Amino acid sequence: MANQEPGKPRNLRTSVKGPLMFSAFWAVLAFVAVLIFASGGSAHTPRFDLAFTGAGIAFIVTLVVAAMLALSYKDNAEHLGKGSGVNLSSAKKPSHGFGGHGAEPGSSASDDAGDATSGNS
DSSP: OOOOOTTSOOOTTTOSHHHHHHHHHHHHHHHHHHHHHTTTSTTSOOOHHHHHHHHHHHHHHHHHHHHHHHHHOOOOOGGGGTTOSSSOOSSSOOSOOGGGTTOOTTSHHHHHHHHHHHSOO
């Protein structure tokens, strides 16, 4: 659940104002586009019925998509930002790994790779 305190306004992610404005923008855009393109030119009367239908469909679809995206949002766990991952810094190269990357010169990893390339001809 969201960390909501009584008496304080909600943030943008938990508020309904953001998705409603987003959906209203696309509904107005769909209304104007359908009103212009569905009439078939300036010689014909505007098709308000199709424009309202297109605006309603655009509003509902974008509102459902925004709601599904808001429901699927999840904060990262706290331990993920504490440096527990692999290769978080490129300055520190691990002394182990596949293919001898980051191995010390003269170690067994580079000796094994040298033996593999120069042996058994």
